Amino acid sequence: MSRRDENPEEVEKVAAGEGFLDQTLRPASWDEYVGQEAIKNNLHILLSAAKERGNPPEHILFYGPPGLGKTTLAHLIAREVGANLRTTSGPAIERVGDLAALLSNLGPNDILFIDEIHRLGRAIEEVLYPAMESGVLNIILGKGPSARTLELPLPPFTLIAATTRVADLSAPLRSRFSGGVYRLEFYSEDDIAKIVERSAKILDVKVDKSGVREIAKRSRATPRTANYLLKRARDYAQLKRTGLTSEAVDAALGMLEVDELGLTPIDRKMLEVLIERFKGGPAGVNAIAAALGEEQATVAEVHEPFLLQLGLIERTPKGRVATRLAYEHLGKETPLRLL
Ligand SMILES: Nc1ncnc2c1ncn2[C@@H]1O[C@H](COP(=O)(O)OP(=O)(O)OP(=O)(O)O)[C@@H](O)[C@H]1O
Ligand SMILES: [Mg+2]
Structure with missing residues (x-):
């Protein structure tokens, strides 16, 4: 196991393959998406106005630490406007041709979700700019003095991007998210407690109030970590034949060396x-x-x-x-x- 894998979030993402846990527990509606009120309010206005005009929403960027709900927001937006969501990531777009293929395959009003957008190469960003701004795909044919640019019109689409490293985004790219650049905040303990209660129901785990509190306190104010700790505590309680009380959670998380502040x-x-x-x-x-x-x-x-x-x-x-x-x-x- 590499050092990077020792981080609970990373372990969970890796061990769970395509993020199995993320998917089972991912909120399917705005009501289930706890917290981030400012972002939800802004998105509500952005999406309602776009729907009223019959346009796809403008391009949106979400940033913040891992596990706070960026990908989930992209899914909720797609659902809200009834659009297809096409998902990819910065590292997966290796060549200009990869992006050109993605863009030219978009249907009208589709949403293209690019995760880890800070990992896009410069040459690829250059292709993204005109696509975002004027809805055209510029293809350069040939080299040197005889090179020509072919302009292909694209159907109207929305780009939603996410990053954990907004500082690594170039200013020109950042400024093209005309629908807004939103920073996700860490969650309050009360909000994490709500998320743990909902997850426990879905996973069919019985956990008492004190157990929920203890998990919430030690979850790094992060929903993904809260869900991860809930599962680990569930395993512990199951093998020890005890209920999920604050004592059981304390013992389970103690074994994971997660301390009372949630520090690893x-x-x-x-x-x-x-x-x-x-x-x-x-x-x-x-x-x-x-x-x-x-x-x-x-x-x-x-x-x-x-x-x-x-x-x-x-x-x-x-x-x-x-x-x-x-x-x-x-x-x-x-x-x-x-x-
Ligand atoms: N506001 C929320 N309410 C309830 N559950 C949430 C919320 N935000 C995130 N979660 C839970 O946490 C999991 C991780 O969220 P998500 O995948 O959206 O994070 P992310 O910000 O995209 O992380 P990364 O930067 O690692 O891609 C979700 O599957 C969901 O179960
Ligand atoms: Mg994500």
């Missing part, structure tokens, strides 16, 4: 490296990842956002610094400058 061993090690090796910081994400022996992308997309969210680290112009809370959480002596 890698999160804690990241804090420790920052405190010990970098004397509390500032340190750049690259340096921290190298010291941890973790992929820089995993640190930046998964670990850092949650530690920032909890206020265990802070971003400064010179890099990340450990806060007083981080010292306290690890039981380390707080330096005078933070008292």
Whole structure:
């Protein structure tokens, strides 16, 4: 197992193949999609107005840490406007021809969903711009002075894109999402509790209120993680022949080394490296990842956002610094400058 796979979200996504758990538990209606109220309100206006005009909605970008519900929103939008959803991802579009084939096969009002759009190559982005802006596919025939551009009109379509790394998107690409660029937020404990209750019903798991609370508390404010922890706790309770109480959840998650804040061993090690090796910081994400022996992308997309969210680290112009809370959480002596 690689280091990257030790992350619960990654493990769940990988072990579950095509995201089996994601699919069984994925909300099928807006009512089931808990939280993200600001985004839901904005989308409601965008989609209603487009429907009234008889147009496909304008292009939309969702960004935020993994497991917060970006892909789910794309599915809900397709359902809402009654459109076909065609799904692909940045890494899957290797050549200009791959994108050209995708675009030229779109039917009228189809939705094209490109996951991990930050991984599109520059040459491919160049083909995407005119498609998004003017609904044409530019194909260059030949090379050098005799090259010609063929302009193929495309049917009206909507591009929905998702990324965990919005900073890696070029400004020209970002500015072409005329339907809006939406940042998904971490969830409140109450909202995660609602999600856990719904998932428990679907999975036919009996879990008491205290068990739900305990899972919600330790889920990194992330629906996918909450669903993952629910399943792990269910397995534990089943083998121990006990109900899913807060004690059972505590024991199960203790075995997974998920602590009371929801931190995994890698999160804690990241804090420790920052405190010990970098004397509390500032340190750049690259340096921290190298010291941890973790992929820089995993640190930046998964670990850092949650530690920032909890206020265990802070971003400064010179890099990340450990806060007083981080010292306290690890039981380390707080330096005078933070008292
Ligand atoms: N608002 C929500 N309400 C209920 N369940 C949710 C919500 N958002 C996400 N989930 C659950 O979490 C799972 C993961 O969500 P989703 O696949 O949409 O995340 P994502 O943001 O696309 O993640 P990634 O960046 O890894 O692709 C869903 O299948 C669903 O079960
Ligand atoms: Mg997704």
